[in-house]
Every structure is written in structure tokens, then in C-alpha cells.
Amino acid sequence: MNQPLAYVHPGAKIAKNVVIEPFTTIHNNVVIGEGTWIGSNVTIMEGARIGKNCNIFPGAVISGIPQDLKYNDEDTTVEIGDNVTIRECVTINRGTTDKMKTVIGNNCLIMAYCHVAHDCIVGDNCIFSNNTTLAGHITIGDNVVLAGMVAVHQFCSVGNHAFVTGGTLVRKDVPPYVKAAREPISYVGINSVGLRRRGFSTEKIREVQDIYRILYQGKHNNSQAAAVIEAEMEATPERDEILQFIKNSKRGIMKGYFKTN
Structure with a gap:
């Protein structure tokens, strides 16, 4: 030295x-x-x-x-x-x-x-x-990947195992296990590649996908979707983690992606 x-x-x-x-x-x-x-x-x-x-x-x-x-x-x-x-x-x-x-x-x-x-x-x-x-x-969970030139707004949170694509402006909270992209920031699927690399089973990945289908592809607001997820999906650590993240979000979670003409 x-x-x-x-x-x-x-x-x-x-x-x-x-x-x-x-x-x-x-x-x-x-x-x-x-x-x-x-x-x-x-x-x-x-x-x-x-x-x-x-x-x-x-x-x-x-x-x-x-x-x-x-x-x-x-x-x-x-x-x-x-x-x-x-x-x-x-x-x-x-x-x-x-x-x-x-x-x-x-x-x-x-x-x-x-x-x-x-x-x-x-x-x-x-x-x-x-x-x-x-x-x-800002709070960033475990096993999070932020690609190049990502900018995260103050007081935002990004959940465990999330992936945010390059150049994204993160103005809302990003839930666990998802991929986030586009402007404004939107849900574009779950981080299946990252989850497989970290040993998640096909069944567990499918479970996470089903949860986010209810949240982002059903005709519910976030509170309604959380109630449906809690009622219809088996209690697991991943399910409970996602529900807790939604409940605790202070800036609100990012939206789903809807195509516009």
C-alpha cells in the first residue's frame, strides 16, 4: 500500500x-x-x-x-x-x-x-x-439491471430482478421481476431471461407472468387488480412481494403499454 x-x-x-x-x-x-x-x-x-x-x-x-x-x-x-x-x-x-x-x-x-x-x-x-x-x-432492489443512460427520478423504487432498457426515463416505480421500456415508461413483459439465469423454474416464471397479466392486461385499476391477485393466485413469496410493492409504492407503479394509432 x-x-x-x-x-x-x-x-x-x-x-x-x-x-x-x-x-x-x-x-x-x-x-x-x-x-x-x-x-x-x-x-x-x-x-x-x-x-x-x-x-x-x-x-x-x-x-x-x-x-x-x-x-x-x-x-x-x-x-x-x-x-x-x-x-x-x-x-x-x-x-x-x-x-x-x-x-x-x-x-x-x-x-x-x-x-x-x-x-x-x-x-x-x-x-x-x-x-x-x-x-x-431512490431504492433499488437486488439483482436489478439498469441499461445504459437510464435516468431514475428521485424517490422512485425499482423492485428485485427488474430490467430497465437503455435510455429509459424512470418516473414511476418499477415492480419486481419485470422489463420496463418506452416513453413514458411502461411494462413490456417479465424479465424471463434474467429469472432463468438466476435459477427460477419454468413454473415460477409462469406464475409471475400470470400475476402481471392480471395487473397489466386485465380491465382493472391497480387496487382492483391487487385484490384479484390476492384472491385468485396461490400465496407464494413472489406473489406477496409483488402485492407488497404495489401497496407501498409512493410514486405509483408504471403503466402497461397500450398501442396508439
């Missing part, structure tokens, strides 16, 4: 086998776990908590102060899990008084030029492709 061309504040807590490349700056009140590699020209600011075996590429800025005019120098953090790869020029801002932290889960890949704003909570095994942007106070 003894890289004479990097600056590491004496108050930073760095595991012994962390590699820090030249021209990187690590501020006070930073913790970095074992096996992590920090590339050249990375800036890690106060409040960063970085796990084990992470890779952070040149130009990244971790734990910068929030781009929020209400922020008043509160003692907040960025918490990054284990086995996370953060590519070139990614920016991740620390939290505000809302959650006091911004969180990235384990085994995530955040590609070049992505931005994760204050108070975002990101689950495990997520992939954000190049130039994807998360505004503040």
Missing part, C-alpha cells in the same frame, strides 16, 4: 493488503476493507466505508457531499459492500438527514460515468450500465 505518489490521510483506516495506485487521494474518516484495489486519480472523501475485494477505477469520486441545497455538513456516509466494481468517473454522494447514508450492496457492477446521488439504497448483485443516473432517495 505504500505508494509515495498517493495521499492517504493518517485518520483513514486502510486494510494492510489494499492497493492504492499513484495520484489517488483518500481523506480522513475513510474505511477500506481487505483486498480492495484503488486505481489512479481516485478521490475517496470523508464518510466512505468500502468493503472487501472491491475495484475502483480511475476518476471515480466516492462520498462527495450531496448535491442538495438542504445539506448542512451533517456527518453522513457512503457504504459500499464487498466485491463491488466501480468503473471510470463514477460519482457516489453521501447521505443527508433523510437516511444519513447512501448504500451500495455486495457484488455490484457500476459502469463508467454513472452517478448515484444522496440517500440511495442499492441492493446486491446489481448492474448499472454506462451513464446511468440515480437522483436522490
Whole structure:
């Protein structure tokens, strides 16, 4: 770790086998776990908590102060899990008084030029492709894929195992297990490819499809559809997760896709 061309504040807590490349700056009140590699020209600011075996590429800025005019120098953090790869020029801002932290889960890949704003909570095994942007106070579930140049509105939620196609503007909540696309953002099917890759059975995928047929292809509003799903579909963890997501949605879930002439 003894890289004479990097600056590491004496108050930073760095595991012994962390590699820090030249021209990187690590501020006070930073913790970095074992096996992590920090590339050249990375800036890690106060409040960063970085796990084990992470890779952070040149130009990244971790734990910068929030781009929020209400922020008043509160003692907040960025918490990054284990086995996370953060590519070139990614920016991740620390939290505000809302959650006091911004969180990235384990085994995530955040590609070049992505931005994760204050108070975002990101689950495990997520992939954000190049130039994807998360505004503040966003919740992303586990195993979520956001393709290139996706922009997510503040306070939105994206459910587990969802896939959002490139260039999509996410202004509504995206339920679990689905594919989202088009403008305005719409349901375009379930994420069957991703679910198969993660070991979901054909029967389980069919169950999820049946739930979303009721929600998006039946002649019901969301409350009516949820009541039908609860009454007619067998209780399973997936069914209950979808119903809970709909119930808890604050911005409202995205609509189904209807063709127009």
C-alpha cells in the first residue's frame, strides 16, 4: 500500500493488503476493507466505508457531499459492500438527514460515468450500465439491471430482478421481476431471461407472468387488480412481494403499454 505518489490521510483506516495506485487521494474518516484495489486519480472523501475485494477505477469520486441545497455538513456516509466494481468517473454522494447514508450492496457492477446521488439504497448483485443516473432517495432492489443512460427520478423504487432498457426515463416505480421500456415508461413483459439465469423454474416464471397479466392486461385499476391477485393466485413469496410493492409504492407503479394509432 505504500505508494509515495498517493495521499492517504493518517485518520483513514486502510486494510494492510489494499492497493492504492499513484495520484489517488483518500481523506480522513475513510474505511477500506481487505483486498480492495484503488486505481489512479481516485478521490475517496470523508464518510466512505468500502468493503472487501472491491475495484475502483480511475476518476471515480466516492462520498462527495450531496448535491442538495438542504445539506448542512451533517456527518453522513457512503457504504459500499464487498466485491463491488466501480468503473471510470463514477460519482457516489453521501447521505443527508433523510437516511444519513447512501448504500451500495455486495457484488455490484457500476459502469463508467454513472452517478448515484444522496440517500440511495442499492441492493446486491446489481448492474448499472454506462451513464446511468440515480437522483436522490431512490431504492433499488437486488439483482436489478439498469441499461445504459437510464435516468431514475428521485424517490422512485425499482423492485428485485427488474430490467430497465437503455435510455429509459424512470418516473414511476418499477415492480419486481419485470422489463420496463418506452416513453413514458411502461411494462413490456417479465424479465424471463434474467429469472432463468438466476435459477427460477419454468413454473415460477409462469406464475409471475400470470400475476402481471392480471395487473397489466386485465380491465382493472391497480387496487382492483391487487385484490384479484390476492384472491385468485396461490400465496407464494413472489406473489406477496409483488402485492407488497404495489401497496407501498409512493410514486405509483408504471403503466402497461397500450398501442396508439
